[in-house]
Amino acid sequence: MAIVELQNIRKVYDTKVAVEGLTLSIEPGTMFGLLGPNGSGKTSSIRMMIGMTVPDSGTVSLFGQPFSRSLLGRIGYLPEERGLYKKMKVLDQLIFLGQLHGLSETVARQRATHWCERLEITEAIGKKTEELSKGMQQKIQFIAALLHEPDLIIMDEPMSGLDPVNGALLMETLVDLRREGRTVLFSTHRMDQIERMCDGIALISRGKLMLSGSMREVKSRYPRNRVNIAYTGDDSFLRNPAIVASKRDVGAAQLQLVDETAAQPLLAEAIARGTQITRFEVVEPTIEDIFIEQVRASFGDAAAEGVTVDA
Amino acid sequence: MPKNLQNIWLIAKREYTERVRTKAFIISTVLIPALMGGGVFGVAAITRHSKTTSHIAIMASEPQPARDLKQELEHGEDTSMAVDLVAPGNGETLSREIAGKQIDGYLEIIQTPDSDGALHRPVFNFTPRSSADIATSDSIKSALQTVMTREYLAAHHVSAEEAKALLDPAKVNVIESNGRHADSKQSFYVAYTLFFLMYMVVLLYGMNVARSIIEEKTSRIFEVLLATIKPDELLAGKILGVGSVGLTQVGIWMAAALLFATQAGAMSGITINATQIIFFIIYFTLGYALYSSVAAALGAMTNSEQELQQLNMFLMMPLFLCMGMLPVLITSPNSLLARIVSQIPFCAPLLMNFRISIAMPQPWEIALSIGLIVVSIFAVLWISSRIYRVGILMYGKKPNLPEILRWLKYS
Structure with a gap:
């Protein structure tokens, strides 16, 4: 009941x-x-x-x-x-x-x-x-x-x-x-x-x-395709095509990848380029991420921006 | 107790206890009758005892009647003026004195050759400083009348005593049906006081209902209340609670008036009887219920006191109409017009009650007016509760007429 x-x-x-x-x-x-x-x-x-x-x-x-x-x-x-x-x-x-x-x-x-x-x-x-x-x-x-x-x-x-x-x-x-x-x-x-x-x-x-x-x-229902990363040095690995969306700060970034399997290769690439990685974390999307994604899918990008401001 | 009655009781009890405790209640309980009674009786006393105190000059060729007139104006019953006697031809000097505000006017007495004091009177020209000074010219007029008559009687060998007796106004004794002597002026003032008392209290407590609704609206407390009780219960409780405060106040006044009437009434001549009090309370209750139902709708439609002010006229207008009708009721309380206006539900509480105080109408008229008010109360409550139900949850925007009509259908 x-x-x-x-x-x-x-x-x-x-x-x-x-x-x-x-x-x-x-x-x-x-x-x-x-x-x-x-x-x-x-x-x-x-x-x-x-x-x-x-x-x-x-x-x-x-x-x-x-x-x-x-x-x-x-x-x-x-x-x-x-x-x-x-x-x-x-x-x-x-x-x-x-x-x-x-x-x-x-x-x-x-x-x-x-x-x-x-x-x-x-x-x-x-x-x-x-x-x-x-x-x-x-x-x-x-x-x-x-x-x-x-x-x-x-x-x-x-x-x-x-x-x-x-x-x-x-x-x-x-x-x-x-x-x-x-x-x-x-x-x-x-x-x-x-x-x-x-x-x-x-x-x-x-x-x-x-x-x-x-x-x-x-x-x-949503894949663990988020990566929180902190680094120093070369950031050219962030141009990796597996990255769908990213939010960048100084020496840190929150990334959304195409799928869960893209995380390990990304880490390997960064190390190969000589970037110093201080944190690398694969996480499930937050409710906020899911919500923004949903709103974007239903009403388009502009509406999704509005959600971010409110949240 | 059924749930809904209990809710109404709780709401009414809260309104009542919160209001009776306030300083405003105590102050208004003391001040309103003091102001009303003091105002009505005070004005009466002042007009009765006040004397004209202007300073004028009389310019006359003959010593009489100027000297008598001076005497009358300086020591008359209603006047204590200062009067200068001036020889003729000083018009210019006097005009200058008027301009310099030394005197308030001057009277010129022109004797014509054939003036004999009765059929041919002298010509009296009065030049006041302000032509709006009616009191002075009226005093002069009546003083002249007295002086001229007295002189004529003296000339025709009527003794001074007889002349004085002739000039005294005739006395009429007003006797009530029970054989007692009554002071018609006093009972008129009592009726008048009751009228304004009801006017004030109905308006005051009607507005209190509207204000209390707005207060709940602006403080948003009603959202909590509406989650447990129905809007109708809230409205009923509010009207009952605020109304009981009004009744309490009126009750205190009436008890004080009765006490006053029994203790001091005999010597002051003020009489207020049980009939007047009972009808006052009946008509006050009905009038309050009617006006507060209207006020509830106004409160539900508005969002702030300022907005309420703009709609106040819906409450004030019928009350103003009542006030405008007072002269008609006073001069002919049983005329057709008086009978009709005292049946209009919005005026009946005030006007019928006033008629009862000054000249008891037919019983069927009283019964009809009460019936009509009760019907109107239900009609207005029906409309108000609908407006209230919808309006109370609306804020921000003031509704227009079509919207309000839609609300009536909606709930």
Whole structure:
């Protein structure tokens, strides 16, 4: 049984197609990354998952049942646009949001206090939101999404605007939650986050699904044809015809080869030309590489450049 | 409690507690009645007790009636002017004094040969410094009237006492149907105060609903809320919560007014009765519900307070219409026009309530107006909740009319 299942959903705003024929399914107990550049339809898809907007066509199922509002109590949602009542005290706010999710005041208060300790923001608890830093507000909202112990946690760009320390803290928390058996779905345009943490991914661009599946599955579809190289001296070996694309820095390069077997001959050639090799590493393509390749194949080079800028 | 009622309750409770706690609530609870009541009664008191204090000159060939007029203007009931008596032919000097702002005007009395004080009066020419100074010329006019009449009566051997009695205005006792003496001026001021109180509070709390929607929109909190509750629940909770704050405030005022009426009412002559209070609360509740439903739609359509300001007129215009209708209601509260405008749902809360205060309309009129308001509330809520449902998730662009119409069909 899939926790979230989208079947061929489509959403059009006026003349702009936000999501087009999106199909994906998320398995229970996994961490799922929804990946795509800004404006690609991530938020629109998430809003349809939680019934905030209704798809023009296609179906949404949650927890193996067709969508109904009664299932929303099992979902914790962190919207992309952060928002809290500015003049309200943090604890009151958390209790209020917990109560809306059906908790009693006592339970909401206990859990809110506990979570504030866990995320190291106990000092904020008696303050008004407007007195807090942006990062703290984000943590509060993160807590608000988790108070009712949801089975499915949906977070739209959870890391945006956080410093690395706090970003890591939230990521750790998400990993813990998945270990407890909860399903986590988050969207991001930062490919490196997905790479490290996700079991499953979906890449979307311009409202269309580029690819989806488990991380291993997606990566195994692509050959280990990337080489990271660091060298000093003669760089004429970089004119080798087996190199399809390259990104060069001073004394280093990231190369894409025609296939996996071209790596050894390339190394041999470099040594033969007397270049000093300090590092030579054959790697599988990163999710970012795969994504750019997909976008290029679907929409052409210009669009792929756009992805690189966003990522 | 069913889930949706509980959600409405939670939203309403939050709106209520957050608002009642603010300083703004406490300040407005004290200040609004102070300003309203103080304003209405203050203006009344000032107009009643204020005396004209202009400085004028009288240029006359005969000592009478100039001397009497001087006496009347300097020590009359409504005037305490400074008056100089000047011999004729000083017109130029006086004009110079006017230009130099030493005097506010001068009156020239020209006796004609056949003036006898009754059929043929002297000619009075008044040259004021500013022709807009109506108060001074009015005072002179009425003082002249008194002086001339008094002189004529004296000439015809009517005693001074009798003359004074004749010149006093006739007194009319206003007696209520229950036989008690009433001060019609006071009850009029009470009705007036209630009118403006309702006007202020309906506008204030209607705008509060719109502002609270915009606040949730700009702070984006509603995205979290909408993930658990329906837009309709959010809207209902908001209107109830903000409305309860308004009711609380009105309740405090009414309790204070009752206390004031029982304690100090007897001596000040101010009477506010239970009927007035009950109808005030009924019509306030209905009026607030109607206007806040409109305000909710306005809030959902806009993205900022500034944009809301531009749409304010939709709330203000019916209220202005009510204000414009006040003179009609005061002069003839049971005329056809008064009856019709006090049935218009957007005006009824204010106007029907005003009529109830000054001249009780037929029961069926009251029932009809309440019925019409209730129907309108449902109609407006139906439209507003649709606009709200769609508009709340839209930001950036202000919708145009065709788009808003599409929203009505859409959800």
